[in-house]
Amino acid sequence: MNVDLRHLRYFVAVASELHFGRAAQRLHITQPPLSVGIRQLEDQLGFRLFHRDSKRVALTPTGQAFLPKAHELLNQVDKAEEFGAALAKGHAGHLDIGFTGAMLFRGLGEFLSLFEALHPHVEFSLHEGSSLEQKRLVRSGRLDAGFVNVGDSGDFGNLVCFKERYVVCLPEKHRFADCSCIDLASLRDERFVIFARGPSPGHYDHLIALCAQAGFEPRSRLEVQQFLSVAAMVASGLGISVVPASIARSAMPGVRFIALEGSEIQPTAFLIWDPKRETPGLDAFVDTLKQVLVRSELGNLSA
Structure with a gap:
């Protein structure tokens, strides 16, 4: 009937x-x-x-x-x-979105809540992974987009979504813990906890470059794959590190985040996607992110 x-x-x-x-x-x-x-x-x-x-x-x-x-x-x-x-109109669909753990301290949650309110017909699933893994998954089509720590000038669509300075991460009882600003050269004899190059070569290369500019090569026996792991290692007294300033929002106990002398604001997070793939809802996601970045003071998700 x-x-x-x-x-x-x-x-x-x-x-x-x-x-x-x-x-x-x-x-x-x-x-x-x-x-x-x-x-x-x-x-x-x-x-x-x-x-x-x-x-x-x-x-x-x-x-x-x-x-x-x-x-x-x-x-x-x-x-x-x-x-x-x-x-x-491209305002509906389902998206698989990747992100690095550091994005949780860069306004990702607030942006996703806003996007969900503006586009209720676009559902999304979140998948945590390293920058390198996300690039592989976006390229294979298993992720529709990814928030990564390193941009890509190749085949990906690429949008800077966070800019910040780097800071020094010290144990709370370190001799420099009460300083307002630190010259990296004064830390040449310290043992460093380093973000492994494999999952995020950009951060690793940046730290090595900063140390080279200060006239030394960092001494390290600890390489980790998450910035929270970096901070936890530092809190345990196993070394010091240089991390993006947003990691201070983790409020990790036992550490101090100190301004790094001469550190300049630079891109630390990017959204990448495959512009050759037609994905319902992705244009709305990217456009909404662009609008948020235009309205923010520094072009940051959380500004």
Whole structure:
């Protein structure tokens, strides 16, 4: 049985008004086609929907029982039409988004909440991974986009989404823990906890370059793959490190984050995606991120 959705809307309108004339006005039609439509719906269903005479209109018991189902079906149709319209505009779909742990301290959660509010028809799943792993997954199509620590000038779409300075991370009882600013050269004899080059070569190379500019090569026996692991190692007294300033938002106990003399603001986080792939919802995601970055003071998610 193929019920005409138009007739269902007729039924709901009459059930709401309990008056054929007012229902017709509400539907912007004349009363005769409304009466015909209700009669055809009753014939299809095999039961009467209304008791009606010259003085009153009332739902039958079966009509009363059928009304919630009619509402449910019409709501589903309306939602499907709304979703289809959003899909046609690129404002619907499902996205698999990668991120590094450091993004949690750079406003990622706040941005995703905003995006979800602006684009309720775009669902997303989050996948934590290293920058290198995310690039591989975006290239293979298993991720639609990724928030990474290192940009890419190759085949990826590439958007800077966070800029910041680097700071020195010290144990809270370190002799320099109460300083307001530190010259990296004064730390030449310290043991460094280093972010491993494999998962994020950009941060590793930056630290090595900073130390080279200060006239030394860092001494290290500890290489880790997460900035929180770096801070935890430092808190345990196993060394010191140089990390992006946003990591201070982790509020890791037992460490101090001190300004690094001469450190300049630079990009530390990027969104990458494959511009050759058509992914419903991705354009809306990128456009919303761009709008947030334009409005922020430093072009940062959390600014």
